Every structure is written in structure tokens, then in C-alpha cells.
Amino acid sequence: xxxxxxxxxxxIPLDYPSVRDAVADYLLQVNHGAYQPDRKKVLSVxxxxxxxxxxxxxxxxxxxxxxxxxxxxxxxKNATRLQAGETPRERAEKLLDGIWPQLQIWIAYDxxxxxxxxxxP
Amino acid sequence: xxxxxxxxxxxxxxxxxxxxxxxxxxxxxxxxxxxRQFVEEDPRNAxxxxxxxxxxxxxxxxxxxxxxxxxxxxxxxxxxxxxxxxPKEWLPGAxxxxxxxxxxxxxxxxxxxxxxxxxxxxxxxGRRNGEVFNNVLRRAVIRFLEKHGGQGVAPSNEAQYQxxxxxxxWSERHAAFIAGLGSFGIHGALxxxxxxxxxxxxxxxxxxxxxxxxxxxxxxxxxxxPDRCGACIPRCPAQAIGAQFGANWRDNAxxxxxxxxxxxxxxxxxxxxxxxxxxxxxxxxxxxxxxSSPRAQKPKAEAREEEEAAFLSTL
Numbered sequence: 382x383x384x385x386x387x388x389x390x391x392x393i394p395l396d397y398p399s400v401r402d403a404v405a406d407y408l409l410q411v412n413h414g415a416y417q418p419d420r421k422k423v424l425s426v427x428x429x430x431x432x433x434x435x436x437x438x439x440x441x442x443x444x445x446x447x448x449x450x451x452x453x454x455x456x457x458k459n460a461t462r463l464q465a466g467e468t469p470r471e472r473a474e475k476l477l478d479g480i481w482p483q484l485q486i487w488i489a490y491d492x493x494x495x496x497x498x499x500x501x502p
Numbered sequence: 503x504x505x506x507x508x509x510x511x512x513x514x515x516x517x518x519x520x521x522x523x524x525x526x527x528x529x530x531x532x533x534x535x536x537x538r539q540f541v542e543e544d545p546r547n548a549x550x551x552x553x554x555x556x557x558x559x560x561x562x563x564x565x566x567x568x569x570x571x572x573x574x575x576x577x578x579x580x581x582x583x584x585x586x587x588x589p590k591e592w593l594p595g596a597x598x599x600x601x602x603x604x605x606x607x608x609x610x611x612x613x614x615x616x617x618x619x620x621x622x623x624x625x626x627x628g629r630r631n632g633e634v635f636n637n638v639l640r641r642a643v644i645r646f647l648e649k650h651g652g653q654g655v656a657p658s659n660e661a662q663y664q665x666x667x668x669x670x671x672w673s674e675r676h677a678a679f680i681a682g683l684g685s686f687g688i689h690g691a692l693x694x695x696x697x698x699x700x701x702x703x704x705x706x707x708x709x710x711x712x713x714x715x716x717x718x719x720x721x722x723x724x725x726x727x728p729d730r731c732g733a734c735i736p737r738c739p740a741q742a743i744g745a746q747f748g749a750n751w752r753d754n755a756x757x758x759x760x761x762x763x764x765x766x767x768x769x770x771x772x773x774x775x776x777x778x779x780x781x782x783x784x785x786x787x788x789x790x791x792x793x794s795s796p797r798a799q800k801p802k803a804e805a806r807e808e809e810e811a812a813f814l815s816t817l
Contacts, residue, residue, distance in 0.1 A: 438545055439545070440545060440548050440550065440554045441545070441546055441548055441549070441550040441554075441631060441634075442550055443550045443551065443773075444773070446634060447546070452645075453641070453645075456645055456648075486659065486660075486661050487637070487641065487659070490637050490658075490659050491634045491637055494775075495762075496633060496658065496665075497664060497665035497668075497670070498663055498664030498665060499661065499663075500664075501664070501665070
């Protein structure tokens, strides 16, 4: 429900290029041949520098937080299906446009040291 | 009644009436089943260290009406405070507040030393990583509500949320109290049917769900202090609990220093902090203590009636 106009900026911003590249790589994989979404793929984000990469789901890893690509990051059906002529990177950028402010807040809270706010010391 | 008069604000003879509408009850039951399954199956409900034991057992769940007058009382200075926002200030059109209590698993609870002034690694990791899972659960509940045509807001995960001078814009514990999950202990934690060793979360929604009946009327109803308990007072390594601290029974600054600085320094290499002495090895750690008020220890027939009314807490 938070709007961008009133949102404080998380102290450590999420690294956009690595998130975009991870999502684009996912789109490349699941759209190769017949479209086949992979419910085991997650976007993992490292606490120290907020960079992200794509991996299979596993138990939690120290210093990381992860989010399921299907259903959690992108909950609409067929959201990760490439349209005719669309590149994975273009699609990734469109998808991230829709979730970027919210994703920044999620990650800020998941790495917050206390429960006193996402930028609490 | 153990509480100081200042806490009379939460005395509420007008608990939400039992909602007879089948729709809202069924919706709440579906939600309860979803939450239970999510806690049992999501891989993030595990410590990242050691044998990766589960952090949380399935939660208690309760529902408060967004218009419950107790939410207005939370704005009273000295209660939570004027900064505290009502459900409708977080979500215009709010109808219900869904609140849950996640109890620590036996593995995490049993790891806590009985006598050391410091917690276990499993505890501090569970506190930190368990709150990440609590965030995951908040978001999952919001998605569930959206799929059912509603909206959801988790105040504790909103960008504007903060605590100013330890006064939060949204109190998970007070919301849980209003949602029928439990009453407070003098240690400041909520004592539920599954004890106090756990964490609380909530989501506000514009869907109308049947409110859970509160089986208590007084803020400290489940806490047997002063007549029949007080075990948390000597157990606190920071001497932060006691009658000398006035109506709140607690010196929050001492508590924070212990958890953040003392424990945080000890677990610096791990990146963890926070203490849990007041949630472990106590009569209220995993249940409502036997010595609590007579109303909290109801005869079987009355207890059964309570169980039926608090249907969501049968998770």
C-alpha cells in the first residue's frame, strides 16, 4: 500500500543489474522450447551488497534471503512467458518495473537488524 | 487482577460478538488451513546453521474486527501512544485484522541454556531468521487475501513503519491481544495457549472475517504475578523486570542493552543479537501457567466452550 512518493529509501539499495540479469536468465530458461515455468527457481539476494542471482530452492543460507520467482515475485499466471519478439531482458525489465519498489522494501525488512523499521540501526 | 490501574484501558466487557455468518467463518477457516500448511512446508522455516531444524511450529491464529474500539484505546498515551495507527489508517476500508503467534520449535526452545546469562546460537539465529520467515508469512497471507478478492497490508513491513523511542506505529502484541490470542505477562510478552516463546505477526484486510472471541478480559489475566509467580524477575540477566519499574513492570532500556549490546557482542561474528531469558524455562514459556487467574484456568466444560468459540486457534 505504500506509494513511492511517501516511501523512505532503503539504506542499502538492491542491485538492479544483478536482479534484472537473474530474472532474464530465468526467462531464457523457462521459455526455451515450450514455456515451462519452474517453481523451484528462486532469486537469492546477498545481505552484504544486495546483489542477486538465480538458483534452485534449498534450505536457507546464512546472509541471504530468497524469493520464489513464480508465485511470490510474479504471482500472475503466465507473467514469465515471453511474448512474440520479446527478449528475456526486455521482459525482465517490464516485470521488475511492476515490483521494484515493493521488492526493495521486502529486502530491506528481511535484512533489517531490528524490527523497528527497515532502516533501523 | 494483577495489573496496575493504568492498564484498565484494555478492560473490555464488550468483546466482539460471535459472528454467525457462514461465509466469514469459512473464509477464516480457509485462511487458517493455508497458514498452517505454509508454516509446515515453506523451506524458509528453518535455521541456516547446523542440522537446519525448523524454527516455528504451526501458529495460533486470531481475528479482530478492524473497528474494535480497543484499537482506538491503543492511541492513549502510556498505552501504546498517539503514534499508533488504527487498522483503517493503514488500510482504508479495513474490516479485519488477522494476527498470529508463531511458537518456537522444541529444538530451538530446548537449546536455550537454563543458567547461562547468554542465549544459544539456535535461539539468536531463530530470532533473526525466524523474523525473516515471519515477513515471508505476512506476504503470503497478503497474496492469499488478494487471490480471494481482498487487499492486505502488513503494517510491520510497510515503508512508513517505524518505532520512535520504542513506540511503534503498529504493535503486533497489542493487535494479538485484541484478536484473542493471549494476555500480557509482566515480562511484556504475550502469554498464549502455547506460551510466550514465539513471535507475532499480523495483516490488516478489507475482507470481513469472523472475529475470534477473547477468552479474557484483563491485560495480565494469564500472568500469575505477584501472588503465585514472578519467575521471570530473577531470570532476567539484565534485572529489567520488576515492580520497581512501575506500571509497565519493565525497564526497556536495560532489556535493549542486554539484547543488542551484550548478546550482540557475544554473537558478533554470527551477526545475531537479542535475548530470550524472559521467554524460556518459565511456567508461561509454552502454556498458560497453572497458577494464573481462576478465569484463565477454566473447568473443562467452560474450556471446551472457549475452544469452540476460538475456532481458529485450533491450528
